[in-house]
Amino acid sequence: MHPLSRTSAALASLALVTMTASAAVASPPRMYHSVSVESASFDSVRVDGCLQTEIFAAATTGHWAGRHGPSVRQQGPTSVFVRVTDLCASPAGITAAAGPRGAVVLQVEATSMDVGLRTDQHLRSAVASGALEGTDQDGAPVQVGMDVHWTAAGPLEHSTLAHHTRLPEGQVTAADNAWRRAATATATVTLDGRVLTGTDEDSAVERVKSHCIEVPTGRFPPEDFYPCFGFPG
Numbered sequence: 001m002h003p004l005s006r007t008s009a010a011l012a013s014l015a016l017v018t019m020t021a022s023a024a025v026a027s028p029p030r031m032y033h034s035v036s037v038e039s040a041s042f043d044s045v046r047v048d049g050c051l052q053t054e055i056f057a058a059a060t061t062g063h064w065a066g067r068h069g070p071s072v073r074q075q076g077p078t079s080v081f082v083r084v085t086d087l088c089a090s091p092a093g094i095t096a097a098a099g100p101r102g103a104v105v106l107q108v109e110a111t112s113m114d115v116g117l118r119t120d121q122h123l124r125s126a127v128a129s130g131a132l133e134g135t136d137q138d139g140a141p142v143q144v145g146m147d148v149h150w151t152a153a154g155p156l157e158h159s160t161l162a163h164h165t166r167l168p169e170g171q172v173t174a175a176d177n178a179w180r181r182a183a184t185a186t187a188t189v190t191l192d193g194r195v196l197t198g199t200d201e202d203s204a205v206e207r208v209k210s211h212c213i214e215v216p217t218g219r220f221p222p223e224d225f226y227p228c229f230g231f232p233g
Contacts, residue, residue: 037062038119040126040205042148042185044198050088052102055187055198056081057148059128061116075116078128080146082189082196083107108191110134110144123181123205126150145190150205154182169225170216177209 042057059078065071089103115130129147136142162175185203189196212228 037208037210038117038123038126038206039208040117040119040128040148040150040183040185040203042150042187042198042200042203044187044200046198047087050086051105052085052087053196053198054081054083054085055189055196057128057146057187057189059115059117059126059148061118074113076113077111078113078115078117078130078132078146079109079111080132080134080144080189081109082144082191084196104137106194107137108134108142108144110142110146115146119205119207122156123179123183123207124152126183126205142191146187147189148185148187150183150185150203152181152205153184153201156181165227167227169227170214172212172214172227174212174228175210179207181205 037060039058039060041059042055044053044055046053046055057078057080060076062074063071064074083104084106085102086105087102090101110132111134112130112132115128115132117126117128119126127147127149130145132144132146134142134144157180159178159180160176161178163173165172181204183203183205185200187198187200189198214225214228216225
């Protein structure tokens with residue numbers, strides 16, 4: 001046999017052994033796609049006389065899919081946090097000189113998986129509007145009305161990211177395409193007949209499209225290895 005032929009045969013045998021060994025310790029790869037995940041946040045602090053109003057809101061809408069499965073649209077999670085503080089009062093049991101300034105008049109947290117973020121194709125505007133269920137500072141249930149509007153205030157930015165991670169349970173390879181546009185935003189929050197408003201001049205609207213590949217490894221690959229999005233595809 002020609003030396004080159006012997007070398008080729010040896011390499012082919014080595015490749016076959018390597019493939020066989022790999023098959024013995026790794027499960028078939030699983031690929032997932034986030035077809036589109038859009039998100040935006042809002043943060044403002046407003047002071048009127050003695051009252052300081054803090055509003056934080058975040059909204060998300062995503063489309064998720066396994067390699068062979070249909071796309072699943074998920075509204076939310078969308079959340080809102082509101083705190084109203086009387087800056088002219090002292091917290092109960094604390095003297096004005098010794099304690100932090102102000103006493104909390106109202107504090108509410110609410111979340112919804114039914115309210116999502118709506119955007120246009122080029123992220124020039126976005127809206128999150130709806131009713132969210134939550135609790136106040138005493139743990140009492142409350143319903144919060146949230147209406148937040150984002151308006152573009154800068155160019156559309158694009159970035160990419162790819163990374164490979166080795167975990168004890170397997171390997172993960174992912175790549176992201178991200179678009180971001182700076183924005184200004186206004187928010188109106190209603191609860192118990194009270195209307196609270198705020199403005200955020202330094203906000204942003206984002207969209208991420210990505211794919212992620214999971215490869216469980218080991219002689220007995222774990223069945224619950226789903227690091228990409230946390231669920232099987």
